[in-house]
Amino acid sequence: MMRIAIVDDDPIVCQSLETILTATGAADVLWTANDGDDAVGRYFAAPGTRPDILLIDIQMPGRDGLDAAREILEHDPAARILFLTTFADRAYITRAMALGAKGYLIKQDVTAVGPALQAVMAGQVVLGSDVLGKLTGGGDTTASTPPSHRHGSSGGQENPDEAGSCSADAAAMESMLNEREREVAALVAEGLDNRDIAKRLHFSEGTVRNRVSGALDKLGLTNRTQLAILWINTHR
Known part of the structure; x- marks a missing residue:
């Protein structure tokens, strides 16, 4: 228990x-x-x-x-x-x-x-x-538990007033991520898991994982939940 x-x-x-x-x-x-x-x-x-x-x-x-x-x-x-x-x-x-x-x-x-x-x-x-x-x-x-949020790692130690201030604003997000990474980030924010993203974009799941990891590294984030929130905040 x-x-x-x-x-x-x-x-x-x-x-x-x-x-x-x-x-x-x-x-x-x-x-x-x-x-x-x-x-x-x-x-x-x-x-x-x-x-x-x-x-x-x-x-x-x-x-x-x-x-x-x-x-x-x-x-x-x-x-x-x-x-x-x-x-x-x-x-x-x-x-x-x-x-x-x-x-x-x-x-x-x-x-x-x-x-x-x-x-x-x-x-x-x-x-x-x-x-x-x-x-x-x-x-x-x-x-209550969107698929894209099911495999996040343990939290980082950022101390922002909102998720959008984790490491990047909208302009920085556009410039730091390539087109494929932006496509994947948008789908993560929609609640899709790696399998669904792979089907949507005709990628392998391994490619999707690499795209997510690349986006997290470039933006200084630690998990896909932060990526989803950042994308939502900067594209609403």
Whole structure:
């Protein structure tokens, strides 16, 4: 069973999530915290207190969830952090994902938390439908884990206010990437995985992987989630 920690400024939320996840056998809750400072302290208190996944809110008294996540990832780049919050602000979402978070969910249906945790453990990056709508500027979507976000690496250590400031703006993106890399980046942003991109462009999957890697290297990014967000931000 996966071991998680829950950070939320509302103790009732922590207790409710712990009860539900424990009762359903979805996870074993190691500890809970109600602010960012306590979360960082508990996370690094001892090797045994580091959870498989840290489920954390955004706005909390004192240090917020974004700042706490940043410090944790600076010292433990392999940390899996999943944001669960009521705030669907685009700036929050892009900052969270640029940090290297493994997902961003809006507090609506607590039954979705368990499957999201399982997806993160399986190496996926999970974005709720409301979150995808904010990033794309489109309407509602039913996809909670877009295919293009399923194989991202652990987060980098950028500290931008938004994903577009990771390393390049729109003009730089156009000049730094060749035509094929731009084609692939656009399809990554649409939610296609390597297999679908290969079919669309009549490439091999290996070629697509190389194009994605080339784009990440040129733009100074660490995973395809950042590439997708950067493309969306600079082409909206």
